[in-house]
Amino acid sequence: MSASASFQQRGPVAFLRPLGRCLVPVVLVIVWQALGKSAILPEYLSYPSQIGVAFKELWDQGELLPYTRDTLLRLFGGFFVGSILGVAMGLISGMSRQVNGFLDPLVAFVYPVPKIAFMPIAIMIFGIGSSTQAVIVALSVSFPVFMATQSAVKHIDKHLVWVAENFEAPRSAILFRVILPSVMPGVFAGLRIALALSYISLFAAELVGAHTGLGLLISEGQDADRFDIMLTGVVSYGFLGFISDRILLKIRSRVLKGDQS
Amino acid sequence: MGAIKRFFQASYSIPIVLFIWELCAHFRIVSPRILPPLENVFRALVEDFGNGELPFHIAITVERTLAGFVIGSVAGVLVGFILSRVRWVDYLFEPIFFASYAVPKISLFPIFTFMFGIGTPSKVAFAALECLYPMVVATHAASRMIPQQIIWAGENMGMSHRRLLWSVLIPACLPGILNGLRIALPIGLTIVIVTEMIGDTHGVGFYIANYGALFRPERVYAGMICIGALGLIFDRAVLFMSNRITHARG
Numbered sequence: 001m002s003a004s005a006s007f008q009q010r011g012p013v014a015f016l017r018p019l020g021r022c023l024v025p026v027v028l029v030i031v032w033q034a035l036g037k038s039a040i041l042p043e044y045l046s047y048p049s050q051i052g053v054a055f056k057e058l059w060d061q062g063e064l065l066p067y068t069r070d071t072l073l074r075l076f077g078g079f080f081v082g083s084i085l086g087v088a089m090g091l092i093s094g095m096s097r098q099v100n101g102f103l104d105p106l107v108a109f110v111y112p113v114p115k116i117a118f119m120p121i122a123i124m125i126f127g128i129g130s131s132t133q134a135v136i137v138a139l140s141v142s143f144p145v146f147m148a149t150q151s152a153v154k155h156i157d158k159h160l161v162w163v164a165e166n167f168e169a170p171r172s173a174i175l176f177r178v179i180l181p182s183v184m185p186g187v188f189a190g191l192r193i194a195l196a197l198s199y200i201s202l203f204a205a206e207l208v209g210a211h212t213g214l215g216l217l218i219s220e221g222q223d224a225d226r227f228d229i230m231l232t233g234v235v236s237y238g239f240l241g242f243i244s245d246r247i248l249l250k251i252r253s254r255v256l257k258g259d260q261s
Numbered sequence: 262m263g264a265i266k267r268f269f270q271a272s273y274s275i276p277i278v279l280f281i282w283e284l285c286a287h288f289r290i291v292s293p294r295i296l297p298p299l300e301n302v303f304r305a306l307v308e309d310f311g312n313g314e315l316p317f318h319i320a321i322t323v324e325r326t327l328a329g330f331v332i333g334s335v336a337g338v339l340v341g342f343i344l345s346r347v348r349w350v351d352y353l354f355e356p357i358f359f360a361s362y363a364v365p366k367i368s369l370f371p372i373f374t375f376m377f378g379i380g381t382p383s384k385v386a387f388a389a390l391e392c393l394y395p396m397v398v399a400t401h402a403a404s405r406m407i408p409q410q411i412i413w414a415g416e417n418m419g420m421s422h423r424r425l426l427w428s429v430l431i432p433a434c435l436p437g438i439l440n441g442l443r444i445a446l447p448i449g450l451t452i453v454i455v456t457e458m459i460g461d462t463h464g465v466g467f468y469i470a471n472y473g474a475l476f477r478p479e480r481v482y483a484g485m486i487c488i489g490a491l492g493l494i495f496d497r498a499v500l501f502m503s504n505r506i507t508h509a510r511g
Contacts, residue, residue: 020352020353021352021353021355021356022356023353024353024354024356024357025356025357025360028357042375042376044372044375045372101271101273101274102273102274102277103274104271104272104274105271105272105274105275106274106275106278108493109275109489109493110489111447111492112447112450112451112488112489112491112492112493112495112496113485113488113489113492114450114451114454114455114488116454116455116458117454117458117466117469117481117484117485117488118485119458119470119473120469120470120472120473120474120478120481121295121473121478121481123473124292124294124295124476124478125295196363196365197451199365199367199368200365200367200451200452200455201455203365203367203368203370204367204455204458204459207459208458208459208470214368218368218371219371222371230371231372233368234368234369234371234372237365237367237368238364238365238368238369239364240365241363241364241365241368242360242363242364245363246363
């Protein structure tokens with residue numbers, strides 16, 4: 001920390017510092033474009049301007065928007081349900097020894113199984129469609145959120161709870177005003193891992209069986225040898241993931257006003 | 262004997278859930294396509310172990326996971342270490358690294374298959390990429406947490422850079438790195454299974470996807486049981502290893 005601070009103070013070029021930090025990505029894109037233009041790169045790596053053209057084409061055809069909407073709907077629907085489930089179960093299991101003893105061995109066994117493995121079963125129940133993908137996302141989200149919440153509840157400063165109990169605070173007040181606020185940092189750590197996982201599951205779920213969505217766009221582009229379309233899907237996916245992570249961090253800093261870490 | 266008894270006392274919920282499963286399947290409360298009777302799952306498991314189908318797929322999945330994990334974590338420790346210790350590297354590459362951290366790498370998978378083919382190499386490369394990120398983050402955090410005093414102390418005693426690296430910096434980061442390994446290995450396994458499900462003809466992921474498409478749910482569950490067991494074994498192995506290492510270090 002101190003090292004970077006002294007670096008910052010050096011010389012009158014301090015205002016150039018943030019510019020320099022953007023250097024590598026900019027250079028990368030330029031090199032990518034140049035190599036692509038001069039046909040050094042293999043055909044399947046369309047270069048940035050080609051991707052831009054394909055992006056505009058898909059946008060004008062009105063294909064990109066509904067696909068993106070469907071992907072986002074599945075993602076956030078699944079994420080919402082899964083995280084609420086995970087937090088609720090995590091709270092219960094963290095507070096009650098019986099529930100914890102019951103769930104722990106089950107979770108230990110199911111946790112390492114990638115939830116995408118439930119895809120064939122989910123298709124049999126929900127058919128091929130958005131609900132299947134949302135269910136897979138919800139499943140993959142709920143486990144890490146559950147684990148994070150449960151361990152956060154277990155590591156709560158017991159004194160806080162004791163103090164509240166001494167003041168004869170009702171159970172609901174202890175839950176909502178003592179326990180919930182103090183597990184929030186842990187919950188958000190779990191949510192962030194879960195968000196990354198949810199993109200992995202959603203992508204695979206969309207590739208395996210979907211009628212719309214960005215994953216389908218990628219596999220269609222791949223099948224039709226339209227690599228610019230494929231990469232448009234890839235870039236959009238990456239962009240969505242990046243933006244949703246930022247949004248989550250924004251929400252986190254809103255919720256955890258006092259927490260500086 | 263005590264350990265076994267404690268194990269069964271601790272995991273009493275598994276037989277209960279299996280019993281409910283069996284009841285649901287037996288009385289057709291849930292369609293057998295969704296919950297096949299347990300004895301069918303068990304039979305499928307034994308059959309496919311007997312005819313060598315499952316061991317074949319499991320061996321391939323394990324091999325890919327371990328290869329990707331080893332490559333990814335070695336590279337991740339190196340990158341994390343350089344990123345946290347060399348100032349100009351940190352200045353130039355830290356933004357792009359932490360920006361790409363949030364990007365779902367899985368969307369790059371089609372490109373990986375073009376680069377490395379659909380077989381083992383693309384899966385190993387991809388698992389390595391996904392293991393790399395948590396390892397960099399863990400190493401970076403651990404290395405930043407090293408108290409400056411012990412580095413100064415080492416320098417004061419006239420240690421060479423090399424000596425400082427091997428006997429101060431690396432041991433100080435070790436617990437953090439070992440923790441990172443425990444996060445990275447299940448990610449590697451997940452990635453290998455997922456990519457096998459998307460497009461391959463080998464591996465446990467393929468086994469599940471294939472029998473799912475053939476409407477053979479008992480084999481889907483058999484595959485899942487194998488993955489669950491694999492995940493548990495992997496986790497215990499990393500835990501055992503890291504306990505050994507940190508003990509040896511004192």
